[in-house]
Amino acid sequence: xxxxxxxxxxxxxxxxxxxxxxxxxxxxxxxxxxxxxxxxxxxxxxxxxxxxxxxxxxxxxxxxxxxxxxxxxxxxxxxxxxxxxxxxxxxxxxxxxxxxxxxxxxxxxxxxxxxxxxxxxxxxxxxxxxxxxxxxxxxxxxxxxxxxxxxxxxxxxxxxxxxxxxxxxxxxxxxxxxxx
Amino acid sequence: xxxxxxxxxxxxxxxxxxxxxxxxxxxxxxxxxxxxxxxxxxxxxxxxxxxxxxxxxxxxxxxxxxxxxxxxxxxxxxxxxxxxxxxxxxxxxxxxxxxxxxxxxxxxxxxxxxxxxxxxxxxxxxxxxxxxxxxxxxxxxxxxxxxxxxxxxxxxxxxxxxxxxxxxxxxxx
Numbered sequence: 001x002x003x004x005x006x007x008x009x010x011x012x013x014x015x016x017x018x019x020x021x022x023x024x025x026x027x028x029x030x031x032x033x034x035x036x037x038x039x040x041x042x043x044x045x046x047x048x049x050x051x052x053x054x055x056x057x058x059x060x061x062x063x064x065x066x067x068x069x070x071x072x073x074x075x076x077x078x079x080x081x082x083x084x085x086x087x088x089x090x091x092x093x094x095x096x097x098x099x100x101x102x103x104x105x106x107x108x109x110x111x112x113x114x115x116x117x118x119x120x121x122x123x124x125x126x127x128x129x130x131x132x133x134x135x136x137x138x139x140x141x142x143x144x145x146x147x148x149x150x151x152x153x154x155x156x157x158x159x160x161x162x163x164x165x166x167x168x169x170x171x172x173x174x175x176x177x178x179x180x
Numbered sequence: 181x182x183x184x185x186x187x188x189x190x191x192x193x194x195x196x197x198x199x200x201x202x203x204x205x206x207x208x209x210x211x212x213x214x215x216x217x218x219x220x221x222x223x224x225x226x227x228x229x230x231x232x233x234x235x236x237x238x239x240x241x242x243x244x245x246x247x248x249x250x251x252x253x254x255x256x257x258x259x260x261x262x263x264x265x266x267x268x269x270x271x272x273x274x275x276x277x278x279x280x281x282x283x284x285x286x287x288x289x290x291x292x293x294x295x296x297x298x299x300x301x302x303x304x305x306x307x308x309x310x311x312x313x314x315x316x317x318x319x320x321x322x323x324x325x326x327x328x329x330x331x332x333x334x335x336x337x338x339x340x341x342x343x344x345x346x347x348x349x350x351x352x353x
Contacts, residue, residue, distance in 0.1 A: 014235075021200065021236055050271045053288045056194045056203075056264030057238035065268035076269060080262050087235030088242040088258045092251075095229040095243040102225075106346050111225065113345025114338050116316035118228035120323030121337065122303040125201040125237070127328050129296040133289050142293050149297030153205065160205035160298050161196050164291055171290020172283055 001038070003071055007078045010063060014083030021059030025051075028066065038070060060084060137177045145170070181217060183252035189215070190241055190260035198288060200237030202295035205302045207244060217248040220309040227306075231334045236261075315348055 001009075013027045025048065032039045039047070047065045054061035060080060067079035101107035130146060145167055152163045181189070189210050197203035204227075211218045218226070226247055230240030238261050245257025311320050319341050326332045 016234065024236075046272075047268075050268050053198065053284070054264065054268040054271060055196065055198060056267075057200045057236045057261060058198075059236045060238070060262060060265035061268040064262075064265040065272055068269045068272065073269075076266065080265060084235070084239075084258060084262055087233060087239060088254065088261075090233045091230055091235065091239050091242050092246050092254045094232050095226060095246050098225050098229050099247075106349050109345040109349035110342035111228070111345070112316065113319050113341040113348070114228045114232070115221075115224045115310045116319040117323035117337055117341035118224055118231060119303060119307045119310045120320035120325075121231060121327050121334060122201060122204070122227065122299060122306065123320075124324045124327035126296045126299040126303065127324075129199060129202065129292055129299065133292050133296075141290075145290055145293035146297040146300075149294035150301050151297075153298050153301035154304075160209050161192070163298060164196055164206075164294055167290045167294030168287050171293075172287045174286075174290075176282070176286050176289075 001036075001070065003075055003078060006067065006070055006075055007082045010067065010079040011082040011086075014063065015086050021057065021062075024059050025062050028062065032066065039066065043069065141174065141176065181215060181249065183249055183256045186217075186245060186249050186253055187256035187260050190245055190257055191263055194238065194241065194260050195264050197295055198292055199295070200239075201299060202292070203238065203241065205295070205298035207241070208302050208305070211244060211248060218244060220306050222247050224306045224310040228338065232338045233335070315344075319344060 009031060013031060014024060029044055033041060033044050047062055047069070051058045051062035051065060054065075060083070063079050063083055064076045068076040098111050102111050130142065134142060148170075149163050149167055152158050152166070153160065158166075190207065192210065193203040193207040196206050208220075208223060212220055212223055223244060226243035227240045229243045231237070233239075241261045242254050242257035245260070246254035249256060307320065311317050323337050323341060326337050327334060
């Protein structure tokens with residue numbers, strides 16, 4: 001598959017799949033593992049696992065890594081560009097609309113409600129993060145890390161980065177019990 | 181702040197997190213508390229705008245960059261969102277099997293759990309400015325429930341919230 005064709009596949013899937021990163025990764029799995037057989041299950045598993053330990057957004061890391069396996073750095077840069085640039089442009093337009101229309105009574109009502117919804121979704125994102133790491137055998141560890149980082153942020157002048165470094169060090173030193 | 185410096189500030193947030201929204205506490209620390217480039221209200225609106233269309237959850241960084249520095253700021257946000265993704269190539273090339281080491285895995289798991297704690301603290305702070313009426317509290321709780329416990333897409337949650345917001349204004353005496 002040439003670079004142009006590859007970019008078209010990423011453009012189509014990356015910009016038409018709603019539901020966040022996991023939905024997009026699932027769509028890419030269908031396309032590259034099941035349909036086109038360009039990735040084996042093992043390669044998909046490796047990419048999926050590594051994308052979760054790559055800093056930043058997992059889905060973009062998955063795209064960068066999978067495209068690199070297909071066509072090197074150029075393919076990787078092209079795939080990330082075609083997936084994120086159009087959605088970023090749309091996000092800027094939406095942000096602009098929020099700012100422009102917030103003075104209008106009805107638009108202002110809609111924006112205030114969507115902003116309140118965004119807050120609820122942030123709490124949900126925190127819960128989903130905890131759920132993704134939750135194992136009964138590691139419950140104490142999870143509770144200490146979540147509560148500890150909350151308290152460090154709430155009660156001390158430590159920055160978020162300092163708190164994350166402390167948590168990472170604690171995680172490195174504190175052995176995990178065997179998974180059930 | 182020029183676009184390159186803004187890029188570095190946003191990059192600090194994306195490079196120190198392992199999922200889309202986990203970068204929020206670091207971002208708020210810098211843009212709201214340290215540099216005063218955004219208010220909490222603007223940051224919350226950036227998050228709402230980022231969740232209104234398709235794309236990754238971390239897209240709010242572009243919206244925050246736009247509010248902080250216009251189009252160059254949005255470009256800085258896009259670059260900061262994308263840059264850490266290429267670390268996966270280094271991981272594929274050089275780390276390979278070592279990424280599966282228990283110490284590496286548990287360090288990352290700890291960072292994710294700490295990010296959740298930080299995200300709760302940040303969400304509480306943002307809620308103080310964004311949720312100011314019983315109606316907004318209800319919308320916020322409904323959005324939480326729908327995203328956490330159902331498969332409803334965030335775009336539909338945003339559309340529903342907007343409809344409720346407009347209806348509330350129409351029904352206002």
